[in-house]
Amino acid sequence: MIMAQTQTQTTAPTAPVFELIEVEQVFPVPRPGRPFMSRDTVGLRALDGVRLRIAQGASLALVGESGSGKSTLLRVLLGLDAPSGGRALYRGKPIREARAFGTGFARDVAMVYQDARGSLDPRMTVGALVAEPLRHFGIVPKGEEAARVAQLLDRVGLPADAATRYPSGLSGGQIRRVAIARALASEPSVLVADEAVSGLDVSTQAQLLTLLRGLQRDMGLTLVFITHDLGVASYLCEEIAIMYLGRIVETGPTDAVLSHPAHPYAAALRAAAPRFFEPIPEPLPGEIPSPLDLPKGCRFSSRCTAAQEDCRLRDPQLGQHGAGRAVACLHPLTETGAQASEIR
Amino acid sequence: MTDMIPSPILTLTDLTVFRGAAKILDKVNLSLAEGETLALVGESGAGKSTIATAVMRLLDGAKVDGKAELEGAGDLLALSEKQMVTLRGRRLSMIFQDAGAALNPAYTVGRQLITVLRRNLGLSKTEARARAVELFTSVGINDPEGRLSAYPHQLSGGMQQRVMVAIALACNPDLLLADEPTSALDVTIQAQIVRLILSQTRARGASCIFVLHDLALASQACDRIVVLYAGQVVEAGPARDILEHHRHPYTQQLKSCVLEIGTRELTAPEGTVPPHDRMPAGCRFATRCPRALPRCAGEAPPLIPARDGAESPLAHHFACWNPE
Numbered sequence A: 001m002i003m004a005q006t007q008t009q010t011t012a013p014t015a016p017v018f019e020l021i022e023v024e025q026v027f028p029v030p031r032p033g034r035p036f037m038s039r040d041t042v043g044l045r046a047l048d049g050v051r052l053r054i055a056q057g058a059s060l061a062l063v064g065e066s067g068s069g070k071s072t073l074l075r076v077l078l079g080l081d082a083p084s085g086g087r088a089l090y091r092g093k094p095i096r097e098a099r100a101f102g103t104g105f106a107r108d109v110a111m112v113y114q115d116a117r118g119s120l121d122p123r124m125t126v127g128a129l130v131a132e133p134l135r136h137f138g139i140v141p142k143g144e145e146a147a148r149v150a151q152l153l154d155r156v157g158l159p160a161d162a163a164t165r166y167p168s169g170l171s172g173g174q175i176r177r178v179a180i181a182r183a184l185a186s187e188p189s190v191l192v193a194d195e196a197v198s199g200l201d202v203s204t205q206a207q208l209l210t211l212l213r214g215l216q217r218d219m220g221l222t223l224v225f226i227t228h229d230l231g232v233a234s235y236l237c238e239e240i241a242i243m244y245l246g247r248i249v250e251t252g253p254t255d256a257v258l259s260h261p262a263h264p265y266a267a268a269l270r271a272a273a274p275r276f277f278e279p280i281p282e283p284l285p286g287e288i289p290s291p292l293d294l295p296k297g298c299r300f301s302s303r304c305t306a307a308q309e310d311c312r313l314r315d316p317q318l319g320q321h322g323a324g325r326a327v328a329c330l331h332p333l334t335e336t337g338a339q340a341s342e343i344r
Numbered sequence B: 001m002t003d004m005i006p007s008p009i010l011t012l013t014d015l016t017v018f019r020g021a022a023k024i025l026d027k028v029n030l031s032l033a034e035g036e037t038l039a040l041v042g043e044s045g046a047g048k049s050t051i052a053t054a055v056m057r058l059l060d061g062a063k064v065d066g067k068a069e070l071e072g073a074g075d076l077l078a079l080s081e082k083q084m085v086t087l088r089g090r091r092l093s094m095i096f097q098d099a100g101a102a103l104n105p106a107y108t109v110g111r112q113l114i115t116v117l118r119r120n121l122g123l124s125k126t127e128a129r130a131r132a133v134e135l136f137t138s139v140g141i142n143d144p145e146g147r148l149s150a151y152p153h154q155l156s157g158g159m160q161q162r163v164m165v166a167i168a169l170a171c172n173p174d175l176l177l178a179d180e181p182t183s184a185l186d187v188t189i190q191a192q193i194v195r196l197i198l199s200q201t202r203a204r205g206a207s208c209i210f211v212l213h214d215l216a217l218a219s220q221a222c223d224r225i226v227v228l229y230a231g232q233v234v235e236a237g238p239a240r241d242i243l244e245h246h247r248h249p250y251t252q253q254l255k256s257c258v259l260e261i262g263t264r265e266l267t268a269p270e271g272t273v274p275p276h277d278r279m280p281a282g283c284r285f286a287t288r289c290p291r292a293l294p295r296c297a298g299e300a301p302p303l304i305p306a307r308d309g310a311e312s313p314l315a316h317h318f319a320c321w322n323p324e
């Protein structure tokens, strides 16, 4: 379950895998109009008050427009960057500490990058690429290495002879499978993937998605999956978090959020998803504002068709909105009785 | 059904493309009616981009046979490069999948658009600039004057794609080839760009070929759909026929892979397209087809009308010995 939380106590045994509490990530960038290397900088808020809980065994889709902060959030989860504000916890401990202490974190949390081909050394065979994490984490004795590589390749649907091939001889779909096999080698309990199936044709995509769903079910993997395809999110993930300009604006069970979105931006995403023989809907008005120049009040107010006067004055925070759901909107599209008033 | 056959603007006859020994396209026949929007769909490597680039005569290092007749210009494949230069941009133009790569990073987007306008329409500098502002406005770019002096990297992916649309439409072509113009973009931006391309081509009475992966989007945007498998047309016809009354097992497979919101069950197809040196001599889908018959691997099925007598090249056709 993912829940927005205003207050949190973390006690070790029940601690979620990840918990983000008011996480901020501010990048210094040159003041607009200044040259690239200028020392005259302003802060770009790539993450602005992100609240998120990811429990063991959960599957979470992270969606949002380009530039909404998905990859930045992932880097915080992986401990690659420390957040500039707020707390980012892994099983109750600060992620950066967990990462610095031994190999436990790196073994437990595996990553599949969007640019799978770029993330693999082209001079290594597929077998060597998959064996590398086995050796690094000392997963199996040397004598069993080849057998384990074969087992992993089989698990991701690659032929056994793939072990002797080089990445350049593999198709886009096969490359993604290698990246997944490599990620699974350390026997992780958490798999984090950035657009792992985008840019593939529908047949290959279907093969990878059924593979990931099977892995999740059989190995009880916790899955964090960035995608811009709502169909993919809805197939693979029980939970969804929708981001807009550095903030999670709606989160909850995928089916509930997509069938009855509460945030106007979630509704716009839902409406824009292609549907057989339906007319292409009217797009959202305007452009995504620059994160350096956010609208006053609600950050979605410059494009929101449901905006009212107070939306320009108050910045809505993510607050509970019905069972397991949370929304950051002053005038959500769905009512949930008593709880709806809590956020006012 | 009316039997009035609109005059085709583009007719491909037995278009065949070789790269070395590999037959990348195998006798592709395809017609595009005036004002029509057509989707090319199929797995990666099926030859969708090859068709579009062959029509533009921008295919490098390949041997091309057959004909590609553009109404009023004759067989494009038989023209000299010099003649093609006068047609590109004016009669036909192409939007590439990756706008970031198609735009020159060293020049402002305004300069790139203005160059096209001056070269193809012979406009003066001031006229071209005014027309560029108009075009940017018509493709929904806010602050068009300011954006003319932006370099490609200063624009978001969606903005870059709008610039590409503006450049492609600058000289009012009759035929627009759009190769996956939106697959790198988010759904809200994708919907905007597709609407934009459709409204701009319809307003000009132009025809359009879209290369798409998403069948649902194809049904929303296109009148007809052509399904390609391993360089061959396996089924073609009006969008509803293809999506709701398809006959070819491969079309069925493509459709079963579509994920709509709420799809919880998905059966992934087995296997992959065979490499060119191991392609079956008969039906190229035979290695993966659940309905294959003994004759399929050896004998190539011809493309035949789905309804007796409906011979128009625009009508529903399929190529299969054992159709659904």
Ligand SMILES: Nc1ncnc2c1ncn2[C@@H]1O[C@H](COP(=O)(O)OP(=O)(O)OP(=O)(O)O)[C@@H](O)[C@H]1O
Residues within 6 Å of the ligand: A027, A028, A029, A044, A045, A046, A064, A065, A066, A067, A068, A069, A070, A071, A072, A073, A291
């Ligand atoms: N290292 C950095 N320095 C400065 N700004 C950055 C940096 N990394 C990200 N940003 C900015 O932070 C914002 C969020 O970027 P991020 O890459 O997280 O978005 P995203 O949601 O992953 O987008 P996409 O879908 O395009 O991958 C953007 O405005 C981006 O330009």
Ligand SMILES: Nc1ncnc2c1ncn2[C@@H]1O[C@H](COP(=O)(O)OP(=O)(O)OP(=O)(O)O)[C@@H](O)[C@H]1O
Residues within 6 Å of the ligand: A201, B019, B024, B042, B043, B044, B045, B046, B047, B048, B049, B050, B051
């Ligand atoms: N420059 C090239 N050199 C050699 N082979 C090529 C080249 N370009 C394409 N091919 C081959 O031609 C075939 C058709 O490629 P094409 O790019 O037309 O496919 P596509 O249907 O557009 O696929 P995608 O959906 O991946 O864009 C593929 O087998 C591909 O490997």
Ligand code: SF4
Residues within 6 Å of the ligand: A263, A264, A265, A298, A299, A300, A301, A302, A304, A305, A306, A307, A308, A311, A316, A328, A329, A330, A331, A332
């Ligand atoms: S707070 Fe107001 S502007 Fe913001 S999303 Fe809700 S209704 Fe729209």
Ligand code: SF4
Residues within 6 Å of the ligand: B248, B249, B250, B283, B284, B285, B286, B287, B289, B290, B291, B292, B293, B296, B297, B301, B319, B320, B321, B322, B323
């Ligand atoms: S011709 Fe045979 S192998 Fe080819 S699609 Fe039809 S049934 Fe399948």
Ligand SMILES: [Mg+2]
Residues within 6 Å of the ligand: A070, A071, A072
């Ligand atoms: Mg990203």
Ligand SMILES: [Mg+2]
Residues within 6 Å of the ligand: B048, B049, B050, B179
């Ligand atoms: Mg292509």
